[in-house]
Amino acid sequence: MKITLIFPRTDPRRGTKIKNHMIPPYGLQLLAALTPPRHEVVLLDQFLQPIDTNLDADLIGISVWTGSAGNAYQLADAFRVRGIPVVLGGPHVAVLPEEARKHADSVVVGEAEAVWAQLLGDFEAGQMAPVYEADPLPLSMTPPARWDIFQQGDYVLRSAVSTSRGCRFRCEFCYESSRPNSTYRRKPLDQVLTEIDSRPGPVIAFLDNDLLSDKKYARSLLEALIPRRKAWMAMTTIRFADDPDMVALAAAAGCKTLFVGFESVSTESLLEVGKRQNRVDIYARNIRRLHDHGIMVNGSFVFGFDHDGPEVFDNTVQFGIDNLLETATFTILTPYPNTGLYKKLQVQGRIFDYNWAHYDTTRVVFEPAMMTIDELEAGLTYAYRKFYSMGSIFSRAFRPGSGALKRLVLNLAYKRIEPVWKTLDLGLSARWIRPVTYWYMSAMSHRLPVARESVQPQLVIE
Numbered sequence: 001m002k003i004t005l006i007f008p009r010t011d012p013r014r015g016t017k018i019k020n021h022m023i024p025p026y027g028l029q030l031l032a033a034l035t036p037p038r039h040e041v042v043l044l045d046q047f048l049q050p051i052d053t054n055l056d057a058d059l060i061g062i063s064v065w066t067g068s069a070g071n072a073y074q075l076a077d078a079f080r081v082r083g084i085p086v087v088l089g090g091p092h093v094a095v096l097p098e099e100a101r102k103h104a105d106s107v108v109v110g111e112a113e114a115v116w117a118q119l120l121g122d123f124e125a126g127q128m129a130p131v132y133e134a135d136p137l138p139l140s141m142t143p144p145a146r147w148d149i150f151q152q153g154d155y156v157l158r159s160a161v162s163t164s165r166g167c168r169f170r171c172e173f174c175y176e177s178s179r180p181n182s183t184y185r186r187k188p189l190d191q192v193l194t195e196i197d198s199r200p201g202p203v204i205a206f207l208d209n210d211l212l213s214d215k216k217y218a219r220s221l222l223e224a225l226i227p228r229r230k231a232w233m234a235m236t237t238i239r240f241a242d243d244p245d246m247v248a249l250a251a252a253a254g255c256k257t258l259f260v261g262f263e264s265v266s267t268e269s270l271l272e273v274g275k276r277q278n279r280v281d282i283y284a285r286n287i288r289r290l291h292d293h294g295i296m297v298n299g300s301f302v303f304g305f306d307h308d309g310p311e312v313f314d315n316t317v318q319f320g321i322d323n324l325l326e327t328a329t330f331t332i333l334t335p336y337p338n339t340g341l342y343k344k345l346q347v348q349g350r351i352f353d354y355n356w357a358h359y360d361t362t363r364v365v366f367e368p369a370m371m372t373i374d375e376l377e378a379g380l381t382y383a384y385r386k387f388y389s390m391g392s393i394f395s396r397a398f399r400p401g402s403g404a405l406k407r408l409v410l411n412l413a414y415k416r417i418e419p420v421w422k423t424l425d426l427g428l429s430a431r432w433i434r435p436v437t438y439w440y441m442s443a444m445s446h447r448l449p450v451a452r453e454s455v456q457p458q459l460v461i462e
């Protein structure tokens, strides 16, 4: 039987094409790995190529994220009109299965590991059920993702690994808060290391929501990574840097860049959405710690909390500049379906836009409390322009210590709004970007002139 798996695209107003060429759709790589070998599997990523709805397949599987749901449903409808059965799964289907069912012959609610092989067997027997509820399994039962279904040059990174599912926290605005059954689980370490060792290339992207906050597991992983001499990027909370020894260990283990969800520089806003693990008063100290060990920080910030007035844009950008963040990602608060935030705003009657295509974190879909909708949207553009202005880029790139050229190139790559970059972006393929990525992820000894904070605290930049 021929099974075609599809990763449908979103229509982001911002963001570069490169971003979607960095990492393959890992969930579908897993689905391919879960498929018994007697079936032929094809994986199509709509970010890379248009989908021909006249293609030939016995069964179609589509991964649905909220932002791509409308597009996914259109594709599904087109295949079903031709009589090709469609199965829908993925994060959006896990929270809104009833909606997805209208466009599918079957939906998988949750992680595919528990039900995919059974679903395929049922399909072959002509008795596929309309819904498969998938209980989370121990991650020891998750196979390594399949990489042989891509062309070597399709994606920039050739190694992406997930060591866990779920999250230890439940921030009100996050997808994690929409999943009552989600439990935080880690993959056995030896399984993770086998996966890492099987992948080529010097760079790994960890896909975990928070790679490092479980200290015991993180320590074992980091120690095991040291002799492997890989460079890697991951997501974590800023509280990870509370422990200087862990930061030193992460650096020794090859950590080059961390995507950190600061979300807000206002304590009131953090408390409002239950992000209690973040503490504004330790942000500067912990960023400095990471920098002292040559770890770049990509700060992620959200605008539009009920405590955010129009001053939030300048305050946030200034924080990023003052703390020499290598890069920053700004987003508009978005009530993803069934999150705590969604339920709260719905009760308050403040969500006015239910077009999921607009749930891409660049558009306002609810009534903000202390700004107009236009002010909030314009503020996002303003923040990007200001943070990625040449003045800001130069001041952050050419700070004391080496690595200025790398910081400069990275910032130009992140400078998303400029039409020039957009034009360049269209012509760049993963093959071209890969050497540049490997270069900036290679030894980044851009340390500030601080030997050890305990020895020379007076050099700390406030």
Ligand code: B12
Residues within 6 Å of the ligand: 009, 010, 019, 020, 023, 024, 025, 026, 027, 028, 030, 031, 061, 062, 063, 064, 065, 066, 067, 068, 087, 088, 089, 090, 091, 092, 108, 110, 111, 112, 113, 116, 162, 174, 175, 176, 207, 208, 209, 331, 336, 337, 359, 360, 361
């Ligand atoms: C890597 C990643 C990205 C990469 C994507 C690269 C790529 N090509 O996939 C980048 C950085 C580009 C990205 C961008 C965005 N992301 Co993102 N991303 C992730 C992240 C961290 C990992 C995804 C992953 O691989 N997970 C591991 C796999 C195994 O899980 P999975 O995909 O869910 O698949 C399992 C099940 O869902 C199911 N399944 C999935 N598909 C299918 C299909 C079928 C047929 C079946 C049966 C089952 C099935 O089985 C799989 C195995 O168990 C997740 C958070 C997370 N940890 O999951 C967020 C996440 C998916 N992203 C999210 C968001 C919001 C975004 C952005 C909007 C952020 C932004 N501000 O721009 C954009 C949207 C861009 C887009 N592509 O649509 C949300 C989605 C919420 C939602 N309701 O849709 C998540 C959940 C983060 C969060 N906690 O809020 N992201």
Ligand code: SF4
Residues within 6 Å of the ligand: 167, 168, 169, 170, 171, 174, 175, 176, 177, 209, 210, 237, 261
């Ligand atoms: S925002 Fe980050 S820390 Fe909070 S629940 Fe989501 S993944 Fe976890």
